[in-house]
Amino acid sequence: MSAAALQDFLCQHEQLIAPLERERNLAWWEHATTGTKEAEQRSAELSGRYRKLHADPAVFERLSRWRSAAVAQQPLLARQLEVVYLNYLGNQSDPESIDRIVRLEAEAESIYANYRGRVDGQELSDNDIHRILLESDDAALRRQAWEASKGIGPLVQSRVLELVELRNQAARRLGYRDHFVFSLALQELDEDELLALLDQLELLTREPFFEAKAELDRRLAERFQIAVEALHPWHYADPFFQEPPPNPGLELEAWYRAADILELARKTFDGLWLPVEPILARSDLYPRSGKNQHAFAIDIDRGGDVRILCNLEPSERWTSTALHELGHAVYDAGIDPELPFTLRSYAHTLSTEAIALLMGRLTRDPEWIEGVAAISAAQVGKQADAILEQQRLGMLIFVRWALVMVRFERALYSQREPDLGAVWWSLVERLQGIARPPGAREADWAAKLHLALAPVYYHNYILGELCASQLVGAIRLYTGRGLVANSAGGSWLAEHIFRPGARYRWDELIRRATGRALGADAFVAQYLV
Numbered sequence: 001m002s003a004a005a006l007q008d009f010l011c012q013h014e015q016l017i018a019p020l021e022r023e024r025n026l027a028w029w030e031h032a033t034t035g036t037k038e039a040e041q042r043s044a045e046l047s048g049r050y051r052k053l054h055a056d057p058a059v060f061e062r063l064s065r066w067r068s069a070a071v072a073q074q075p076l077l078a079r080q081l082e083v084v085y086l087n088y089l090g091n092q093s094d095p096e097s098i099d100r101i102v103r104l105e106a107e108a109e110s111i112y113a114n115y116r117g118r119v120d121g122q123e124l125s126d127n128d129i130h131r132i133l134l135e136s137d138d139a140a141l142r143r144q145a146w147e148a149s150k151g152i153g154p155l156v157q158s159r160v161l162e163l164v165e166l167r168n169q170a171a172r173r174l175g176y177r178d179h180f181v182f183s184l185a186l187q188e189l190d191e192d193e194l195l196a197l198l199d200q201l202e203l204l205t206r207e208p209f210f211e212a213k214a215e216l217d218r219r220l221a222e223r224f225q226i227a228v229e230a231l232h233p234w235h236y237a238d239p240f241f242q243e244p245p246p247n248p249g250l251e252l253e254a255w256y257r258a259a260d261i262l263e264l265a266r267k268t269f270d271g272l273w274l275p276v277e278p279i280l281a282r283s284d285l286y287p288r289s290g291k292n293q294h295a296f297a298i299d300i301d302r303g304g305d306v307r308i309l310c311n312l313e314p315s316e317r318w319t320s321t322a323l324h325e326l327g328h329a330v331y332d333a334g335i336d337p338e339l340p341f342t343l344r345s346y347a348h349t350l351s352t353e354a355i356a357l358l359m360g361r362l363t364r365d366p367e368w369i370e371g372v373a374a375i376s377a378a379q380v381g382k383q384a385d386a387i388l389e390q391q392r393l394g395m396l397i398f399v400r401w402a403l404v405m406v407r408f409e410r411a412l413y414s415q416r417e418p419d420l421g422a423v424w425w426s427l428v429e430r431l432q433g434i435a436r437p438p439g440a441r442e443a444d445w446a447a448k449l450h451l452a453l454a455p456v457y458y459h460n461y462i463l464g465e466l467c468a469s470q471l472v473g474a475i476r477l478y479t480g481r482g483l484v485a486n487s488a489g490g491s492w493l494a495e496h497i498f499r500p501g502a503r504y505r506w507d508e509l510i511r512r513a514t515g516r517a518l519g520a521d522a523f524v525a526q527y528l529v
Contacts (some may be wrong), residue, residue, distance in 0.1 A: 029298060047124050063088055101163060107159060133234065137237070139234070157446040222389055264372055283308045287311035297309075302341060320360040348460075352464075405458035411450070438461050469526045
């Protein structure tokens with residue numbers, strides 16, 4: 001039991017894992033971009049092989065002994081051991097359960113990719129439904145579109161519930177309460193500390209959110225010529241009320257409808273000296289039948305093959321999404337290629353989300369709108385205060401929505417609540433101020449893809465927002481400027497966040513970069529004061 005033996009193991013592990021990981025990621029990419037049954041089966045097969053390799057109990061026992069004996073005295077070796085150990089810990093399950101999980105996940109992914117809601121007998125994509133909720137003043141059409149967006153829930157609900165049971169079984173066999181707390185442990189997060197922070201944010205955002213929502217509801221009631229009490233979920237701008245409806249006094253949406261999204265993206269990242277052209281050249285950017293309707297970034301091989309998937313159409317939503325996904329991608333592309341394979345990844349989900357969220361915020365940044373989107377200083381100046389207020393409203397709405405997701409998912413894995421529809425709508429009502437509408441389905445919650453395919457993930461968006469505010473504060477302190485045409489700011493991110501990869505635990509990385517632990521202070525100062 002020596003450091004030399006551990007080093008030998010890690011070298012052999014890389015030789016096994018690297019080609020398999022690349023093959024698995026390429027298969028997943030094909031599944032996401034085509035939605036075919038053959039691609040689904042190939043992706044499930046390779047995902048199963050990857051997980052089973054990490055499920056080897058004998059190897060896990062060796063890793064546990066090395067870890068307990070603290071044989072890795074060098075920090076880089078110790079960090080590799082911890083990362084590999086957590087990968088094995090997360091896959092300690094029997095082969096049959098692994099096969100069933102990957103099959104259910106692949107099936108659910110195909111259902112989400114291929115589902116099209118029907119409105120007046122016509123099949124609509126997610127983009128079509130979002131467009132109706134963004135633009136239409138026809139309340140009956142809006143209701144149909146909203147209900148169509150939820151129609152996928154009953155199609156996937158049984159699969160999601162089986163996944164929950166299988167994930168819980170694996171976690172409990174290892175001595176954890178359920179998959180929720182197990183997943184947090186794999187992410188090097190403490191449940192009590194996380195919940196305390198979420199409680200703090202819920203309290204801090206409650207009054208400003210409900211004040212802002214009261215004004216928003218007044219505006220919507222006037223628009224639809226109904227009483228405030230008659231507002232329903234379909235009167236808002238998206239199926240989950242996770243972003244604000246457009247402010248009729250703002251020209252934001254008109255500006256973005258006339259914009260070239262990819263040109264804005266290139267200008268944004270070129271100004272930070274973080275070029276994205278090679279990433280865009282490998283990416284899949286526009287909607288088509290059978291393709292995943294959402295968006296993501298993927299590092300195929302930890303060797304430079306970084307891509308994004310989007311379904312772009314001219315709008316603020318998709319401009320922000322493109323910047324968001326390219327934020328993930330430049331992080332992946334900027335990791336030190338000399339790091340050991342195990343550490344050639346982002347430090348934590350929250351750290352890559354922080355960069356993505358930081359970039360996605362720019363569509364409501366007056367400096368960016370003028371400097372990159374090339375809207376005249378006079379136009380921007382006239383609306384600058386309203387733009388910032390829309391940015392603040394968007395942040396309040398998103399945080400309250402994200403709290404719904406985290407609270408619901410914790411209840412989902414606790415399996416103490418038989419009526420999940422009631423749990424879902426009680427959280428939506430308490431945290432978002434939206435009552436359960438007539439005709440709501442018990443499975444409305446299952447319409448959210450993350451619950452099936454990215455379990456116990458949503459807290460990372462909240463932590464990412466806190467981290468993003470802390471990072472932009474550090475960049476301003478270091479360079480005296482924000483993110484627009486700030487090559488020094490881009491270099492700072494590349495050096496302090498991207499290049500270290502997973503060399504440090506997430507909390508150490510943030511402390512090294514910003515000089516303090518992750519907290520809510522910078523976010524509160526930016527959006528709540």
